[in-house]
Amino acid sequence: MIEYDLIARWPGKSAGENGVEHPAIYHMLDVASVAEAILEQTAFSSEHKQALVILAALHDIGKLHSRFRCMLRGSSTPSVSHWRLSEVYLFENIELLAKILNPDSPSRLDPLIDATAGHHGRPSDWSAQEKRRAKRNIPDDVQLMIKAIAELWPGASLAGIDEQRSYELSWWFSGLVTTADWIGSNANWFEAAEPVYSLGGYLNVARVKAAAAIKGVGIESNPASRLCVFDWPELRPMQEASRSVALANGPMLAIIEDETGSGKTEAALMLAQRMLTARKGQGLFFALPTMATADAMFSRVSKLVGKMFVHKPTVTLAHGRAGLSEDYRDIQEGQPNAPEDIGCTEWLGDSRRRALLATVGVGTIDQALLSTLPVKFQTLRHFGLASKILIVDEVHELGEPYIAETLTALLKLHRVAGGSAILLTATLPIELRSKLLATYGGADDKDQAYPALTIGGGAAVRDMPQNTGPKGPVSVERLASAEHAVLLIKEKAATGAACVWVRNAVDDAIAAFEALRAEGVEAELLHARYTLGDRKRIERLMRDRFGKNGKGREGCVLVGTQVLESSLDLDFDVMVSDLAPMAGLVQRVGRLWRHMDIRPADNRPVTAPVLYVVSPDPLAVEHGRWLMDVLDSGAYTYSADLMWRTAYHLFRQAEIVAPSGIRPLIESAYSGNPETPEVLDKFERDRKGKEFSHQSLASMNIVRIEDGYGLGGQAHDDASYPTRLGPEQRTLVLARERDGRLVPYIDGPDGWAMSEVSAAKHRLEKLELPDQSSPRITAITDIWKEWMRGKYTLCPVAEDGSICEELSYQSDKGLIF
Incomplete structure (x- = not known):
């Protein structure tokens, strides 16, 4: 049994107002208990769950370092990167871990150790020399703590996880540890404790706190309801097909192709509910091409999804301007007073990354695509999406080669994590449909029937009525x-x-x-x-x-x-x-x-x-x-x-x-028949060259699942790895003068955010925009965050609408060049 003085010897958190230092091993058990509660919602075997909990607990073993302890206690000692030390400590003890976790080969632990230590949004980037230096002073207490933690989960085993699966799993596991660490570090749920508990005794305390924390942050398990969401007397053909089509075994991909206004969203919800009850997901994430479409979808589905779960689900809106959605704010502000309704906890709503952890999320496709790019906390997004049925709307708008390639990677990564998906489209070329179906092992039959419902590697519904409806041709x-x-x-x-x-x-x-x-x-x-x-x-x-x-x-x-x-x-x-x-x-x-x-x-x-x-x-x-x-x-x-x-x-x-004539029109526009007039050949060559270039860039940018998190994960800024290509935009923040000072152009509590307008950077660079060093402008911009000053330009608008020569703004016309 581990001694109490050893528990007290290594603090994990600085002393708070109560003067209590939270021991590192208690914090490690806090995080382990959260990971354990989350893993209970998964299909892993009991042995695998226990092994992953042990690894999650060891995420902060690097805090057993004298310099880290001095730093917590206010010493001027140089800081130390405890999470990078965790990686060094765990690899130095890999033989001990192999005896405890029983992998088929010790090398199976490599990617999982990378994932465990890399819970700060990136894998370790220490050089071999830095790692050698860190190995010189590993305390004996490290082995003692590893053994003591392992005794708490005696049934742990990683047997049966092959090499490929260990690399695949590392991406998901990194997100799990990050989530558990964020929750386990929250003093609202896990207050500092005196070192008076045995490890087993404290684990019992931590498990109770974890259950409350999981519920409090809004990510507790919520079983699917069989309550009929749409009790209409008559369904449209696609909706009827979605209600009756045979589901595939395991993770599945469905593609719904139907004309605009045909009720595709409702059909997708019907199919998604069946997939939820078949345990193909524990929640939903709707991905839309723009913030405007995401806002519109949020307004629709937030009124429906409450019926799809036994308990009222947490619901989030995930994009850069989610806080300006009145519907979303109503849900956030109403939740404390109406806990029986759908809601969004403060913890979930505080970050776009966390928003993907809610039971139901609606956002731009960018939020999902970032889970495939080597950016900071990419694995957190992947983890959040993995338990969701991913519903991508307006897929035809994502056909540009860069986005299409990234979407393909997203679907592959989602499938590897056991996730299922539904794609909605009105005008998808068969070539792109084939590429998307292949991500779930489906071979496209190339059938040009339209409307169509296709399950990758499974059933297909092609015989829907071709009635043109009351509108006619x-x-x-x-x-x-x-x-x-x-x-x-x-x-x-x-x-x-x-x-x-x-x-x-x-x-x-x-x-x-x-x-x-x-x-x-x-x-x-x-x-x-x-x-x-x-x-x-x-x-x-x-x-x-x-x-x-x-x-x-x-x-x-x-x-x-x-x-x-x-x-x-x-x-x-x-x-x-x-x-x-x-x-x-x-x-x-x-x-x-x-x-x-x-x-x-x-x-x-x-x-x-x-x-x-x-x-x-x-x-x-x-x-x-x-x-x-x-x-x-x-x-x-x-x-x-x-x-x-x-x-x-x-x-x-x-x-x-x-609907009968849509498919032939779409296919004809992308076929090579007839040949382009010779005088337009240059445009065709340029277009194809650009498409190839964009596809190649996407292939270089997306993470390689087979590399594992340690080699493939990075921590680049989101802007360095865009989710879509196009002319770079610059954001202008418009202002007007009132009582001798600048105020937002748009009145209201969110005036500055509502006063933003974007335009192509290359056009704005040709103009002499207002001097940002002007005292009346710096009076506003000095309080901006540093990143904002690099991307935003404050522009006073005169009474006549002019901003500078050749640029003006009018409320009825917008920004005019």
């Missing part, structure tokens, strides 16, 4: 110029039609807005270059006007950019769109004659749905500026060869028939 007509579009919209709006014009570039959208206003049309504008406050205000107004239950839409016009493709549930009578890749156009059409149950054809001011496309003639391509002659800035948004192929097939077909 959408005719396609070409408009030769933006001027033609202005006149058409003016004419249609005068008849009372609710009109929309989707443009490819913000500058073009602003120009169209101004042209319509000049014609006396009361148009509104929405794009990505507004302050967050103005964008939310305009989105709210547009939902109230053009949404499912919108009022006062007659004769109103909205001009927007790609933000209209998926972030808002809007319904228009007339749609004009700039030529865009086929997938984008199909998405846009989903906003045309959308809610036919509320606005049937008889109540529409136009006789049939028509998509008017501003485009040059694809049969008259005379030079490389074919696209630029008609589309201004928007001609550079997408590659001209893809645009030409879309135009060729779209106008040749002259209609979009959903």
Whole structure:
């Protein structure tokens, strides 16, 4: 039995207000008890659970060092990296650990030791020389503590875990130890204790505290409910398929392909609930392409997921501006007063990384993709996702090669950890579908049926009704110029039609807005270059006007950019769109004659749905500026060869028939038939070269599962390993002068955050933005965090909207170059 003086000899935490030093071995048992409670929710064998608990307990064995003890007691002794010492101590005692843990080979312990020690967000980076120096003074107490801790879990064994599995497991285990350490270090749950308990006695105390802590932070086990979430008398075809399709054995991947507005989200929830009850996950994480789509999804699912679990689940919103979501704040603020409702604990809501540990999370796809990149605390994200059914929406928007490659890596890593996933899409090319199915061992049958529900390596539902629904086919007509579009919209709006014009570039959208206003049309504008406050205000107004239950839409016009493709549930009578890749156009059409149950054809001011496309003639391509002659800035948004192929097939077909005609249109736009006109060959070569480059970059960036956490893990800044590529953005924080001082441009409690607007860095660099050393500006920025000063620029806005020469801001138009 370990002596009490040995327990007291090595402190793990500085003395707090009560003057008590928490012994290192007590803290190690705190963390072990949390890890033990979490592991109880997993499918590991009892022997493996006990072995992993022992390793989790040993995470801070490096605190047994005289310099660390002196540091805790206020000495000026140079600090020591205790977690790097943990790695050295454990490898020096690997033979002892092998006797205790009984791996098939001592080398099986290598990646798990790396994971145990690397619980501060990174594996150890000490050189061989630094490790040799650390080995010189390893206290004898280290072995005594290892043996004493091992006696508490006598059934521990790692037998049966092969080499590949040990490397795979190291990524997940690092996240487990990090989570357990964060909780076990929280003085609210684990207050400092005098060294008066035996180890067995203290472990009993720690286990009681761990149970309360797990519940208090919001990550306790929550069984799935069989309560019917949707008790509708009639289900749509995809929803019926999701309710009845055979589930695959073990971790599974499902891909749901159906048209916009077909109820895919509800179908995914039905399937996810069945997967939860089949123990394929203990929670859900919804991954969306943008913050706007994540906010919209959060508003929807937060009203539904409470029915999917026996107890009310913890629910989080995970993205950079989650705190500005009114729906999320309502849940956070209401939780203390209504613990019987879904909620979010303060601990979960305090960090985007922790947010992935909640029972249900909604966030941007970036939060999930970061679990595949070598950034700090990457394994914490991986661990949080591993127990969730990962639901990725709008997958077609993630087809850019860099994101697609990273998504593929995410699915592979998720499967290795035993996780299951559901992908939702309206316009997924079969080539990309095949690549995604392969991550779960599925071979694509290449069947072009649409809609389709496919289980990787399992069942497939292909025989769904092809009824076009009450909207019927959408005719396609070409408009030769933006001027033609202005006149058409003016004419249609005068008849009372609710009109929309989707443009490819913000500058073009602003120009169209101004042209319509000049014609006396009361148009509104929405794009990505507004302050967050103005964008939310305009989105709210547009939902109230053009949404499912919108009022006062007659004769109103909205001009927007790609933000209209998926972030808002809007319904228009007339749609004009700039030529865009086929997938984008199909998405846009989903906003045309959308809610036919509320606005049937008889109540529409136009006789049939028509998509008017501003485009040059694809049969008259005379030079490389074919696209630029008609589309201004928007001609550079997408590659001209893809645009030409879309135009060729779209106008040749002259209609979009959903759902039966969607797959042929999508596939034709990405096929090589017919060949691109010779004058556009350069665009095709450049595009393919860029795609290959982006795919290669992703392949270099993503972590290699087979390397294990010790070799593959890193601690780079998130910005060093982006989750998506594109022009670098710069954030401007707009201000206005009031009573002789600068205040946020947008009024309100979150004024500075709501006053942010982003634009391409290369455009802003050409301008003379306000001098950041100005006293009135430094009066604000001096209190900013250091990282903010490197990424944000404070910009006072004059009464006339000007910021500097050639840059201004207006609440109705946004940021204007």
